[in-house]
Every structure is written in structure tokens, then in C-alpha cells.
Amino acid sequence: LVHRYASIALAFLPLLLTVIIRYRFYFVLFYRAILIRIWKDCVTGLTREERAFQYVLTHATPGDPESILEAFDEWCSKVEFISNIGPKKGKILDRLLLEQRPLTVLELGTHCGYSTIRIARALPLGARLYSVEMDQRNAAIAEKIIRLAGFDDDTVELIVNPSDEVIPRLRSDYGLERLDFVFMDHWKKCYRPDLELLEGCGLLGKGSMIVADNVLFPGAPKFLRYIRKCGLYEWKIHRATLEYSRGIRDGMAELVYQGIK
Amino acid sequence: MSVSFTTGDEDEISTSEHERGKNRGKRNSNDKEKKKKGNGRRKASREREGEEDLQDRTEKREKGKKRRAKNDLDEKQPEEEDEEQVKVKNGKVAKSKKNLKNETTRKIEQEKKEEGDAEEGKSKKKKKKEEKDRGKQTEKEEEKKKKHKKETSEEDNEEEEEDEEEKEVRPESLSPEELEKLKEAVDEKKKLIQGLRGKPWPMKKKLVTLRESQEFVEKYEGALGKGKGRKLYAYKVMMTKKWMKFQRDFENFKTACIPWEMKIKEIESHFGSSVASYFIFLRWMYGINMILFGLTFGLVMVPEALMGRPYGSIPRKTVPRAEEGSAMDFAVLWDFGGYAQYSVLFYGYYNNQRSIGWLKFRMPLSYFLVGVGTVAYSYMVVIRTMARNANESGVGDDNSFNFSWKMFTSWDYLIGNPETADNKFASITTSFKEAILEEQESRKDDNIHLTRFLRVLANFLVLCCLAGSGYLIYFVVRRSQKFALDGLENHTWWERNEVNMVMSLLGMFCPMLFDVISALENYHPRVALQWQLGRIFALFLGNLYTFIIALMDEINLKREEEKVVKFNITMWEASLYNGTVSENSTASPITIHPADIPRGPCWETMVGQEFVRLIISDTMTTYITLLIGDFLRAVLVRFLNYCWCWDLEAGFPSYSEFDVSGNVLGLIFNQGMIWMGAFYAPCLPALNVLRLHVSMYLQCWAVMCCNVPQERVFKASGSNNFYMAMLLVILFLSTLPAIYTIVSIPPSFDCGPFSGKSRMFDVIQETLESDFPAWFSKVFIMVLFYIQTKIQIAFIQLAIYYLQSTSKSYKEANVELKKKLQTVTLSELHVVWILLLTFEINLCFEIRALVF
Numbered sequence A: 001l002v003h004r005y006a007s008i009a010l011a012f013l014p015l016l017l018t019v020i021i022r023y024r025f026y027f028v029l030f031y032r033a034i035l036i037r038i039w040k041d042c043v044t045g046l047t048r049e050e051r052a053f054q055y056v057l058t059h060a061t062p063g064d065p066e067s068i069l070e071a072f073d074e075w076c077s078k079v080e081f082i083s084n085i086g087p088k089k090g091k092i093l094d095r096l097l098l099e100q101r102p103l104t105v106l107e108l109g110t111h112c113g114y115s116t117i118r119i120a121r122a123l124p125l126g127a128r129l130y131s132v133e134m135d136q137r138n139a140a141i142a143e144k145i146i147r148l149a150g151f152d153d154d155t156v157e158l159i160v161n162p163s164d165e166v167i168p169r170l171r172s173d174y175g176l177e178r179l180d181f182v183f184m185d186h187w188k189k190c191y192r193p194d195l196e197l198l199e200g201c202g203l204l205g206k207g208s209m210i211v212a213d214n215v216l217f218p219g220a221p222k223f224l225r226y227i228r229k230c231g232l233y234e235w236k237i238h239r240a241t242l243e244y245s246r247g248i249r250d251g252m253a254e255l256v257y258q259g260i261k
Numbered sequence B: 001m002s003v004s005f006t007t008g009d010e011d012e013i014s015t016s017e018h019e020r021g022k023n024r025g026k027r028n029s030n031d032k033e034k035k036k037k038g039n040g041r042r043k044a045s046r047e048r049e050g051e052e053d054l055q056d057r058t059e060k061r062e063k064g065k066k067r068r069a070k071n072d073l074d075e076k077q078p079e080e081e082d083e084e085q086v087k088v089k090n091g092k093v094a095k096s097k098k099n100l101k102n103e104t105t106r107k108i109e110q111e112k113k114e115e116g117d118a119e120e121g122k123s124k125k126k127k128k129k130e131e132k133d134r135g136k137q138t139e140k141e142e143e144k145k146k147k148h149k150k151e152t153s154e155e156d157n158e159e160e161e162e163d164e165e166e167k168e169v170r171p172e173s174l175s176p177e178e179l180e181k182l183k184e185a186v187d188e189k190k191k192l193i194q195g196l197r198g199k200p201w202p203m204k205k206k207l208v209t210l211r212e213s214q215e216f217v218e219k220y221e222g223a224l225g226k227g228k229g230r231k232l233y234a235y236k237v238m239m240t241k242k243w244m245k246f247q248r249d250f251e252n253f254k255t256a257c258i259p260w261e262m263k264i265k266e267i268e269s270h271f272g273s274s275v276a277s278y279f280i281f282l283r284w285m286y287g288i289n290m291i292l293f294g295l296t297f298g299l300v301m302v303p304e305a306l307m308g309r310p311y312g313s314i315p316r317k318t319v320p321r322a323e324e325g326s327a328m329d330f331a332v333l334w335d336f337g338g339y340a341q342y343s344v345l346f347y348g349y350y351n352n353q354r355s356i357g358w359l360k361f362r363m364p365l366s367y368f369l370v371g372v373g374t375v376a377y378s379y380m381v382v383i384r385t386m387a388r389n390a391n392e393s394g395v396g397d398d399n400s401f402n403f404s405w406k407m408f409t410s411w412d413y414l415i416g417n418p419e420t421a422d423n424k425f426a427s428i429t430t431s432f433k434e435a436i437l438e439e440q441e442s443r444k445d446d447n448i449h450l451t452r453f454l455r456v457l458a459n460f461l462v463l464c465c466l467a468g469s470g471y472l473i474y475f476v477v478r479r480s481q482k483f484a485l486d487g488l489e490n491h492t493w494w495e496r497n498e499v500n501m502v503m504s505l506l507g508m509f510c511p512m513l514f515d516v517i518s519a520l521e522n523y524h525p526r527v528a529l530q531w532q533l534g535r536i537f538a539l540f541l542g543n544l545y546t547f548i549i550a551l552m553d554e555i556n557l558k559r560e561e562e563k564v565v566k567f568n569i570t571m572w573e574a575s576l577y578n579g580t581v582s583e584n585s586t587a588s589p590i591t592i593h594p595a596d597i598p599r600g601p602c603w604e605t606m607v608g609q610e611f612v613r614l615i616i617s618d619t620m621t622t623y624i625t626l627l628i629g630d631f632l633r634a635v636l637v638r639f640l641n642y643c644w645c646w647d648l649e650a651g652f653p654s655y656s657e658f659d660v661s662g663n664v665l666g667l668i669f670n671q672g673m674i675w676m677g678a679f680y681a682p683c684l685p686a687l688n689v690l691r692l693h694v695s696m697y698l699q700c701w702a703v704m705c706c707n708v709p710q711e712r713v714f715k716a717s718g719s720n721n722f723y724m725a726m727l728l729v730i731l732f733l734s735t736l737p738a739i740y741t742i743v744s745i746p747p748s749f750d751c752g753p754f755s756g757k758s759r760m761f762d763v764i765q766e767t768l769e770s771d772f773p774a775w776f777s778k779v780f781i782m783v784l785f786y787i788q789t790k791i792q793i794a795f796i797q798l799a800i801y802y803l804q805s806t807s808k809s810y811k812e813a814n815v816e817l818k819k820k821l822q823t824v825t826l827s828e829l830h831v832v833w834i835l836l837l838t839f840e841i842n843l844c845f846e847i848r849a850l851v852f
Helices: A002-011 A013-022 A024-044 A048-059 A065-079 A086-100 A114-122 A136-149 A163-174 A188-201 A215-219 A221-230 B002-022 B024-029 B031-051 B054-089 B094-127 B133-147 B154-159 B176-198 B203-224 B227-257 B261-271 B273-307 B321-326 B363-392 B402-409 B418-443 B448-486 B498-518 B525-581 B603-643 B660-677 B684-706 B719-744 B762-771 B774-823 B826-851
Strands: A104-108 A128-133 A156-160 A179-184 A204-212 A233-241 A249-257
Touching: A002 A013, A002 B448, A002 B498, A013 A024, A013 B498, A024 A048, A048 A065, A048 A136, A065 A086, A065 A114, A065 A136, A086 A114, A086 A179, A086 A204, A086 A233, A086 A249, A104 A114, A114 A128, A114 A136, A114 A179, A128 A136, A128 A163, A136 A156, A163 A188, A179 A188, A188 A204, A188 A215, A188 A221, A215 A221, A215 A233, A215 A249, A221 A233, A221 A249, B176 B203, B227 B261, B261 B273, B261 B418, B261 B684, B273 B363, B273 B660, B273 B684, B363 B660, B363 B719, B363 B762, B363 B774, B402 B418, B448 B498, B448 B525, B498 B525, B498 B603, B498 B660, B525 B603, B525 B660, B525 B719, B603 B660, B603 B684, B660 B684, B660 B719, B762 B774
Parallel strands: A104 A128, A104 A179, A128 A156, A179 A204
Antiparallel strands: A204 A249, A233 A249
């Protein structure tokens, strides 16, 4: 039977090769982000974030955000994969922060604290960063890492709750009037509802900047459609590649709130 | 002295041309004073002039005339430029072009008349030099009247009274000046309507202005004429309007008559001209195939079906006993065996009877001539189209002014879809980026060895792929021969259709692989596209020729078989006769049903069948890929996107793009197969017409419904002839095997119109000998000998024809360039140059910002 259909099967060989070559980055990503993760979870009994924390603890200098970020980058590119913002897109973020010089910053999706450190070290004196994380265990690790980098409670405040619960209470519980800068890197599906929540609570003022990561891959199509349509923002997409991977295109959306004219 | 004269003259013109129209009201009040002044000046100049001799004066007058004409021209120029712009914009819309032409011609006529009037007026002025102010005024009015070509007479003018308060549109009650004013205004509005297209206004304003001015003109135009003349004038105006409307309708009707024009235009507006060029090519191909189909259908298939012997009369027209059971199976539809094989659709069915029916139709001769004629017609059409295209497409050097070309010519004005426009915009920006990067690259060429190595590697990989696919096809064809010897019934459908399947699959998947491999080479996209086209071409050609070579093997096998069968038949007949002869001649002759008579394998029908199957499977694969690869994918992407963890539309897999090059090549090779197989299967053109018709609708639908505009939108200008050149090459390569089989292999002994002859072209000799008087054949053969050498020359002549037309277009381009050089003045050059510089600098800055 094999011999019988061999030639037709051979005709599909070019297709197979094409698919493999063209989507090699996706295959690599699948291997690194999912297969290795499952394997390591089974072997070590720790979560991915805990492993990352162990690595950072052993390889970075405490109190030095720079070295912690470097350790993270190294672990993510050499050992396993965690979707942090990464060094390339991180540079864009740094630049935006330096230009904006915000005093109140909201970060949605702390994860391991990589982006929190990145934002916190670029903040001017007296600025305050509120970081929202839904997952309890991740938040514990993020807390440790942030303290390890030397940022105290006055600079970074970690809020452990889902974002859609936190945002309506920001004004009452934390006394916030206006957010200068919002960084979104949590669930891609929450981008749009959270943005609408922010608008609805009146936390955005003219000139507030919102930066959303991973709008192309994995992608937030509804979010993009919304900002295109609503006309409240001046926006552009910084095109880059996915963090710790060369061939997958991704983008970071930069929105500046203009308000209703 | 002459200077003062000219200034006076020009003053007059300027007042009459500009001020008159603009500040009418102001002028009315101090009209007379101004005129006095002007007249005084003129008088002075005239007096001084009078001192000179007559000859000199006339000379001067001529000069003045020229100047006037020049002034007129100068005024006209911007308008003409506007019109030219419009022309460029709507380059393809013949309708508007024509209208514009009409307008220009009308204008020119008007101008001429004006000139003539002015001259006349001047001569009159000279005569009435000594007259008073009042006289002057009337004279001037006359002049103006003439200028506007009205049928009003001078007497009427003089009799009219002044009444400034009157605002009604009653020409009898209007003063000459009022009338004049009205005419001026109407003229102004007309001018506005004509030049509206070129105005840099928003569309809304344009529309409003157009409507207003049209209403104004309609309202007052009729009022200007008077009495008898007025009616005639109104009638004339009405007729011209009707005529224009008729012309417009006629143009619309003509466009509506072109098949699929609206569909293609719609696609063009969505996807740019490159995708549309594929559909235009498809339509053109459809036209050619219609003619081929008409020839074969009208001169071969229909006569045979109507006048030839009916089905079942002779063995070649009957399904053999062994196949009768399966002759009506459903599989006949794609295998073309059974009853389809023994019908007018294939070569074997035709009888070698010299003439059929009451028309004495020479069937074999017709068959042969139609076979030759289709090919000859195809050659003619392809070469003529190429020549015409070469004429049309202006000859330009694309490489030397790279940035200027990009700057001024990269926009595709036929795009009407915002998304495509966005893509086009992005592609222009990227092309600028690329061009800048290229400049940088060309300055620093490091790592050239790596690039070279990668390019060689890529070519090596492609060659491996080509060889592999060639070998696979050869292997499969050989295996299918083995199956055929075993008997097809013992094998599955997959095995029976293995050859076609494998060929179609390879033709589909290998180009994708090439595309991936070409990423290694790091070529400029345009160059990469050419390489890609070349590789696909090589692949298709290799596959086709492997197929043909394998087919040749099969033909030889069949001919061996034929020899055996022939021997057996003689034995069989002998045994049959032996049985009858013993009973002597009184016995009734044995009647054997034609289905039982043994017969040869008939390789021609086999070849035809192979080609038909190839076409069918090719069509099927195309449609199935379209449905799966485009439609299903689009449906999945669209509806799974609501519940998927990443953005399917923007990221992977996204919607598919329309692959112009692959589709064009597919079409061309399909046509090549038709040309190759049409001689042995007269049904092929008909099948192809059907296929093209279906593909037109199916692909139009698929493009509009499930493809997205290409990321790299490029213009199709100039690519048309590239397609044509490929078609010509394929035509040549596909006629070679057909000619080879016709010339070198003797036809089967018991099937087809040429059975019993040693070669197929003997039919011509036979016709010459028996259907024409003896002298004619002698003359014909002499002429043939005489021409023999010239046949080769004919080919050269075709080539020369092509080259000639190309050179003609070069020449025209040269002349045009020269003209342009002459007309472009220095100041204009300056303006253009400065514009270009500022544009380029601005863009460069922006692009720098984008790149870095």
C-alpha cells in the first residue's frame, strides 16, 4: 500500500518543505514556549515563573535593575520563553517614557515584573507606578523581583486583582485623578474592555498615553478596530518582532488620548 | 517707438480680456474716461505710425497680430495643461478623453474666429480713425459682438436703448452693455465649466459650482440670441446637447458591450492594475479560444457529425464489444473513454472518406488545414498583439532616474479602494526605503561572498527540486504504462489518474517552495519576481516535456502493438474468407457487427485522450485549490477569529493574496497544452472555452470575496508584453512536438481521417492530384519549390515586423521627447526643478525618519 501511493505522497513533499521553512519561527516558538514548558513543569515541579525567579536570583546583582533585566533577557532567550516585553520593544517603551515623563503610571499585567522594573527605572522622581496582576502566585514572584531591584512601596504599588475590578476602584481606593501613562500587557482580549473602562471612569486626560504590547501577535484585533473607529486617540503602531524571536512580526500600539472635541 | 505701440496694444488687450470680465461694475461708471485715455494713446501711436511708410506699417500690424495670437495662446496654455492633467488621470477612460478632444477642437475653432474678428476690427478701426467717442464705442461693441459669434446685426445694436435698472431676462429690453455683460458672464461660466476638472478644489465645491454655472448658462444662453437667429441658435444648442448626450450614451453602450468590462474595472479598483491585467489577459485568451473553437467546431466536428457516416456504421465509429459494458459509466465524464472516445471529440472517430455528404465536403483535407490554420492563426495573433503592445507602451528608461520615477509615477490612479490605497501607500514608502537602502548597499558592498554563495545555493536547491519533479513525473508516466498493460480495471482511481495528479500537485506546490528558497537570495523584489517567474516557467516546461517524452514512448509501444494487430487481422480475415470460399460465391456474405471486428490501438486518440485528461485534472486542481486554499481559508479565518487565541486576520494564516504570476503562467501552460493536443482531440478548444468561461466567473468571485489586496501592489504597465513573449515561446515549444508527430510518425491504419496514408500531410498531395487540373498541381509544386526557401524567410519576416513596430515606437518616443524639450521653457523648467527638489528633500527626510 505504501508503494502504491508513494508517488502521490512525494508530490506533497514540496508543500511540506514550504510549510516547514516558511513557518519555522512559529514551530520554534511552539517548541520553546509550550513543549519545553510542559516538560520542565513535569520534571522540576515548579512553575515557569518560579524557575525564572531562581535563575534571576542566582545570576543578577540585587538592587541593580539593569542586571536583573539582563538576567531575564538571557533566561528568556537561552533557557525558556516568557512573553516579557523584551529588550527591543523595551527600548521603545523607555523612549516614550522619557519623552512623556509621567507622574502616575498604570500597568496592567505585571507577570514576572520585568516590564514593571523597566518602567519604574525610567520614571522621574516622585512618580508612582500602579501595577495590576490577576494571578496570586505570579504576583508574589513579581513582588520579590521588584523589591530585589530596589523599588519600594512608594514607587511601585502592586495590586493583586483582575483589571476589570481594579480600574473602577482606582479613583476611590487610590485617590487617582488622572493617569499619565498606561501600559497594557495582560490578556489580549481584555485590551478593549479595559480601555473603555478607563475612558468611562474618566481617568484619561488630554495627552495621556496608552501603550499596548503584542497587538499583532498574538494580536488584539478588536482593540485595534476600536481605536481606529472611535477617534478619541492619536495612534500609531511601532512595528517590531516578537520578543526573543526573530521572524515573527509583532507591534506595539501607542495611543495618545485626545478627548472629545 | 515700437515699444510704446506694443504697450498700448497690450493694454488694450488686457483690458478687453481681463478687466472686462472681472470688475464690470466698476468699469461701467468710468468706462468712457478709460476709453478716452486708451483712444488717445492709440491715436498718438497711430499718428506716429503714420509718418512711416506703408510697408513698414503693414509689417507692424502683422507683428501685432502675431502678438495678439500669442497672448491668446498664453492664456490658453494653463487651461490646456489642466486638460492634459485630466487626460493623464483618466488615461483609460476613452469617453472623457474624447469629450476633452471635442472641447479642445471647439476651443481652437473659437480662437481662430476670435483672431479673425480682431483683425477685422483693427482694419475697421483704422478707417474710422477720425471719429468721435460715440463712434468708437459702437465700433468696439461691434467687435465684441463678433467675438461672441452672435447672429445679431449691427442695426439692432444701435437701436437699443440704455436701461441699467432692468434685470429681467428679456433681451429686447436689455441695453447693449447689459447684454454684453450677460454674454461675458455666460462665457465666463462656460470657461469655468470647461476648466473645472483641473481646479484644485474639493469635490463638493466643484459639484456645486458646476451645477450653478450650468443652470446659469442654460438660463441665459437662449436669451442672448434674437428673433429668427435666436430660434435657430436655441435649436442649434439643443441639437449639440442631444448629440453630445447621444455620444456619451453610445460610448457607454460600447463599454457595456465589452464582455466582463465592469467586473474587471471593479477588480481593478480594488486590487490595482496588476490583478486586473491577469483578468484582461484571461479575456483575451478567451477570445482567441473562441476563434479556435469556431474553426474546429464549424469545419471539423459539425460536418462530420452531420454528413459523415453515423455511429455504429464502421468499426472505428463503434464502441468495441469488450468495452460496451463500461461505456456509459459515470467515469466517462472525466476519463473520456467509452462513448466519448468513439465520437467526434477524438481523432479516431473520423473516417478517411475523401468527401462526405451532398456538399462533397473534403473531410481529411479540412481536418488537416484546420489543424495547421489554428496554429498559424495563433502565431499571427500573438505576434500582432505583441507588436501593438510594443507600440503602445512608451519606451522609457526605467533605471536612470530612479527617484524621479518613483516620485512622480508610482501612484496607481485606478485604485478606488481605501485598503488598497493604504497598501499602495505603504508599498511606495517601502520602495523608497528600499531604494535608499539599495543606494547605501551599493556603496558598502561587504559580505559579497556570502550573498554570492547563498544565491548559488538557492539556484542549486531549485535545480534539485526541478530534477526531482522531472524524475517523479517520468517515473509516474512509466508506471502508468505498466498499469495500462496490466489493464486499467485492476487498479484504483488514484493509480489510474496518478500522472495528472502528480503533475498538478507539483505544479502547485513547487512554486511555493521556490518562493521560500528565493528568500535566501536577498534580491530586490522586482528582480526576485523575475527569477520566480523564470523558475516556475522552467518547472512547467520541464514537466510538460517530460510528459511528452513519456508519451512518445507510449506511442512507440502502441505502434508495436499495431503491427501485431495488423498481422492478426489479416489472419482473421483470411480464416473468415476460407470459411466462405469453400461454400462458393452463391452463399450470402457474412455480416459481422462492427463492434466485433478487431482493430488497432490508434495512438492518436490515446494522445488526445491524455491531453484531455490532463486539462480536466488541471482544471479540477485549480478550482479545488481555489475553493480550499482561498475560500475555505477565508471562511475559517473570518469566523474562527471570534474565538481564537491570536489574531487570525492580521497574523498567521490571514487571507490569501491573488498570485498574479502563478495564475498567468498556469493560463499560458494550459494554452500550450491546448495547442499541443488540439490536433488529436478536436474537442480541446471547446473544453478550454468552457474552462476559461467558468474560471472568469469563479476567479472574479474568489478575488472579490476571499482575497486581500497585495502587500506589494505594483503596476502592470509593461508586463503585458512579458506575458505575450512567454505565450509565444510556449506556442513555439508546443507546436514542435505536434509537428514532429505529424511529420515523422505514420498515422494508424484503421482510424482517423488519414488512415491508409503513409504520412498525414499526403492529404494535400492527394487533393492536388485529384481535385485540381493537372497544370494547377504542377504550378503549385513549382511555386512550392520556389517558396521552400522563403518559408524560413516568412518567420524572419514576422520577427522583422515585430522589430519594426518596436523601433517605430522608439522613434515616436524620440520625436515626442524632442517636442517636449522645445516647448518647455526655461522658467517652467525651473519651477519643475524646484518642485522636484523640495518634494524629494521632504520625502527623503520623512523616509530617513522612517528608516532610522
